[in-house]
Amino acid sequence: MSALALAQVDLNAYIPVGVVFLMAAIFVVVNLGASALLGPRRAGAVKATAYESGMDPIGSARRRFNVRFYIMAMTFLVFDVEIIFLYPWAVSFTQLEPRSEEGALFLGRIAFFVGTSIVAYVYAWRKGVFRWD
Amino acid sequence: MPPLSMTAPLVAATSLSPTMIQVIASVIVILVMLHVILGGCAYCIMLERKLSAWMQDRVGPNRVGPKGLLQPIADGLKFIMKEDYNPRGVETFLFVLAPGIIMIPAMIAFVIIPWAGVLQLSSLPWGLAQTLGVEGMTVKLTGADVNVGLIYLIAAASLGVYGVALGGWASNSKYSFLGGLRASAQMISYEIPMGLSLLAIVLVAGTVEPYGIISEQSENGWNLLHQPLAAIIFYSCMLAEANRAPFDLAEAESELVGGYHTEYSSMKFALFFLGEYFHMITGAAFFTLLFLGGFSVNPLPFGPDLPTEGGLGLILLQWLVVLAKVTILISFAMAIRWTLPRFRFDQLMRLAWEGMIPASLLVVSMSALFVYMGWTAWTWAGSIACVAIIYMVWPYLPRQPNPNRRLALIGSRFSPLRDGDSIAVESTEFADSPVPPTRGA
Numbered sequence: 001m002s003a004l005a006l007a008q009v010d011l012n013a014y015i016p017v018g019v020v021f022l023m024a025a026i027f028v029v030v031n032l033g034a035s036a037l038l039g040p041r042r043a044g045a046v047k048a049t050a051y052e053s054g055m056d057p058i059g060s061a062r063r064r065f066n067v068r069f070y071i072m073a074m075t076f077l078v079f080d081v082e083i084i085f086l087y088p089w090a091v092s093f094t095q096l097e098p099r100s101e102e103g104a105l106f107l108g109r110i111a112f113f114v115g116t117s118i119v120a121y122v123y124a125w126r127k128g129v130f131r132w133d
Numbered sequence: 134m135p136p137l138s139m140t141a142p143l144v145a146a147t148s149l150s151p152t153m154i155q156v157i158a159s160v161i162v163i164l165v166m167l168h169v170i171l172g173g174c175a176y177c178i179m180l181e182r183k184l185s186a187w188m189q190d191r192v193g194p195n196r197v198g199p200k201g202l203l204q205p206i207a208d209g210l211k212f213i214m215k216e217d218y219n220p221r222g223v224e225t226f227l228f229v230l231a232p233g234i235i236m237i238p239a240m241i242a243f244v245i246i247p248w249a250g251v252l253q254l255s256s257l258p259w260g261l262a263q264t265l266g267v268e269g270m271t272v273k274l275t276g277a278d279v280n281v282g283l284i285y286l287i288a289a290a291s292l293g294v295y296g297v298a299l300g301g302w303a304s305n306s307k308y309s310f311l312g313g314l315r316a317s318a319q320m321i322s323y324e325i326p327m328g329l330s331l332l333a334i335v336l337v338a339g340t341v342e343p344y345g346i347i348s349e350q351s352e353n354g355w356n357l358l359h360q361p362l363a364a365i366i367f368y369s370c371m372l373a374e375a376n377r378a379p380f381d382l383a384e385a386e387s388e389l390v391g392g393y394h395t396e397y398s399s400m401k402f403a404l405f406f407l408g409e410y411f412h413m414i415t416g417a418a419f420f421t422l423l424f425l426g427g428f429s430v431n432p433l434p435f436g437p438d439l440p441t442e443g444g445l446g447l448i449l450l451q452w453l454v455v456l457a458k459v460t461i462l463i464s465f466a467m468a469i470r471w472t473l474p475r476f477r478f479d480q481l482m483r484l485a486w487e488g489m490i491p492a493s494l495l496v497v498s499m500s501a502l503f504v505y506m507g508w509t510a511w512t513w514a515g516s517i518a519c520v521a522i523i524y525m526v527w528p529y530l531p532r533q534p535n536p537n538r539r540l541a542l543i544g545s546r547f548s549p550l551r552d553g554d555s556i557a558v559e560s561t562e563f564a565d566s567p568v569p570p571t572r573g574a
Contacts, residue, residue, distance in 0.1 A: 010152045016159040016244055016277040017285075023167060024240035028233040028404065031213070035400035039216040048221035050306035051395055060222070061307045069318055072482075076321045079490070083328040086497075087284055087341060090332055094339030098507025107505050111498075118494070126531070130486035132479035 071129050075121070082117050086110070151270060158252070158272035159244075166248060166276065167240070174410040175205035181467050188471045215399035222305035223396065231300030232397070232404035238292035239411040244276030245286050246418045247343050247427055249451035256444030273344060274448060282343040283331060286419060287324075290374065293412065294320045300405070301393035312392025315382050315478060320374055322485035327370035329493035330363040334423050336500040337509060347427035348441060353510070354434035357424040362516040363496050364424045366489055368462075371416040373485070375409055378470035382478050417462035421455060428454050434510075487530070495519045 050057045089110050096103040124130070149157075179194070179201075186193025195201040219225055252274055254267045262268045279285055294317050301313015334356055335341055338349045350356055357364050373380035389395070394405045421427060428451035431438040439451060476484065499515040508515075 012150075012152045012156055013277060013279050015156045016163055017241065017279070019160055020163050020167070020241050020244050020276065021237065023163070024237045025233075027240065028236050031400045031404065032217075032229065032232070035213045035215065036217045038214055039399055041216060047218070050220055050222065050304070051390065052307060053390065057307070061305045061310045062302065065310075065314060069314055072318060072486075073321060075486075076325065079325045080321075080328070083325065083332065086332050087335060090335040090501075091339060091341060093501070094336060094504055098505060103505050107501060110501070114494070114498075121490070125487065130483060132482050 068129070068132060071124075075124050075129055078117055078120060082114065085113070149267075154254075154267060154270060155272050155278055158274070159276055159278065162248060162274055163244060163276045166243065170243065170411060170414050171407075173414055174407050175209060177410045177414070177463060178208070178406075179205045180464070181470075184464065184467045185471050188468070209403075212400050212403040217399045217401065220305070220396050224303040224305070227299050227303035228396075229401070231296045231303060232401045232408070233296070234299060235293055235296030235408040236404045236411070238289050238296075239408040239415065242286050242289040243411075243415045243418065245279060245282035245343055246415070246422055247273065247275040247347060248455055249274035249448040250428055250439070251344075251442040252448050253442060253444055258445070271442060274452070275343065278344075280342050283335065283341040283346075283423075286415075287328060287331065290412065290415065291320070291324055293408065296408070297393050300397070304393070304396040306396050308390045308395045309393050312389045312395065315389075316376060316393055319376070319380065319382060319481060319485075322482060323370045323373035323380075323489070326366050326485065326489035326493040327374065329490070329497050330360075330367040330370070331423065333360050333363040333493075333496045333500045336497070336504050337512060343422055343427075346422065347429065350426040351429040351431070351438050351441070352434070355424060355426040355429070355432040358432060359510075359512045360424070360496070360500070360516060361513065362492070362519055363500075364420075366493050366496070367423065368420060370489070371413075371420060372466060372469065373481075375412040375416055377409075377413060377466055379473040379475050380481060381470075381475060382481055413463060413466060414459065417459045417466070418455070420462055421458040425458050428452075430454055492519070492523060495522060 050061065089106070093103070093106050093110075096106060182204075183193045183201075185191075193201065194204040197203045197207045219228060250273075251271045254262045254265075254270045254272065256262075262270075277285075297320065298313050298317040301309045301311075301316070304310070304313075334346065337356065337359055338346045340346060340349070346356075353359070369380075372378075391397075394402055397405060426432065429438055439447065439454070496516065496519055499519050500512060503509060503512050503515050
């Protein structure tokens with residue numbers, strides 16, 4: 001696709017996305033509102049406590065948690081950003097001539113790009129980021 | 134190649150541009166499909182209960198209406214009439230927001246799915262086309278004809294993780310907190326192999342436009358045949374993204390009660406549930422679009438197939454084809470739920486990071502290489518080669534200790550240290566070891 005064709009993209013095509021977003025929001029608000037209005041209201045001391053299978057909850061639930069979640073989320077970010085870069089590459093790569101010099105250049109560059117994050121991935125694996133025990 | 138709807142109209146009698154006519158058609162499609170899917174969600178729950186009853190030799194719900202067919206409506210009414218309760222200590226704003234953040238991305242993600250081919254407006258009954266001045270024009274039967282369709286869907290669908298994380302955190306319950314953490318970790322982990330296997334399809338099709346992918350498949354055969362390994366990875370990730378069994382760790386009843394929606398009641402709980410089913414229907418439709426050729430009926434690269442463009446009858450037929458494929462995929466997901474046991478959390482994470490991500494990276498590299506060599510018709514052979522490589526590499530991958538292994542650790546209270554023993558791990562069963570000497574004897 002040439003730059004000219006890209007410039008002609010009509011943003012009106014996104015109007016239905018706005019419409020469906022509005023409809024989804026209305027659906028959620030109406031449903032939550034209806035159940036808040038129509039449902040009964042009965043309060044109680046025991047009812048107000050957090051459910052912990054019948055035990056009295058001790059302290060707040062928002063406490064420190066395992067750092068693995070954080071490390072894993074960072075690793076996820078690396079890959080997710082990388083994948084976003086791969087989509088435009090994939091679309092233009094398929095429009096090149098097979099076995100052309102340009103194609104080899106495209107393939108080599110993206111292989112280097114993916115390779116850098118694969119090095120990080122192997123490092124994370126050896127460091128035990130994916131080990132949950 | 135210009136998109137089909139952009140072809141110049143024969144009669145320029147209308148003041149509306151082709152894009153605006155497409156927008157109007159899209160809004161009609163959205164109105165119809167939103168109702169079909171919401172009704173489908175309700176009856177999916179019914180189908181799931183009936184299927185599980187059938188698989189477990191029970192009867193299932195059969196009281197409300199003939200054969201229990203009105204059960205979903207009764208459930209819905211009951212959800213609205215139940216008390217909407219916020220327990221003490223919840224972060225009220227986020228607590229109410231979380232079900233909405235689950236539901237809205239699930240509802241907006243489906244718009245780019247093509248539900249049928251291209252409709253010729255001249256074929257509308259009662260001379261509607263003449264009245265509106267749109268003779269000779271065509272519209273695509275999709276919610277939104279955007280050119281970055283696939284990326285839009287995957288972006289919208291992955292927003293759901295915010296609702297899960299917020300719901301778990303705002304509830305002020307330990308079960309919810311752990312469930313929310315687990316679910317968000319799971320959803321972001323499985324997003325990577327999902328995106329990579331999608332990339333394998335983009336590499337074969339050369340476009341991210343839904344209609345482009347379907348027309349490519351009706352020409353060259355379904356992607357299920359070209360990229361079988363990517364299809365398997367994508368389907369598994371789809372189950373994991375929708376928190377379906379065997380990946381429903383977030384709501385593992387035996388460990389976490391209800392997971393992140395433990396503290397939710399009435400319609401807020403129902404929205405979490407509805408969001409899950411909506412996600413599953415969207416996922417099944419996405420899989421249909423990517424791997425099963427959308428409304429195409431012939432999986433092979435040769436032989437007859439339905440035309441893309443036509444009148445109302447053809448559109449209706451294509452719509453039924455898509456719905457049939459979606460129903461089959463959903464029933465398959467339900468059969469999986471009642472067949473496979475749930476994973477343990479460490480197994481789930483290892484499957485994503487040490488199994489699916491390397492495998493999908495391999496598939497993408499293979500596809501890129503095949504595209505470069507011009508062997509796009511042979512990617513199925515590449516998939517088989519990938520499976521062969523995985524099996525060859527498997528024994529050389531680093532092993533982790535099995536956390537379930539029994540260790541008779543010398544020096545522990547089961548196998549106390551004696552004179553002359555070195556500190557080592559013994560593999561003998563502790564029942565065979567001699568009677569431990571009593572201390573101080």
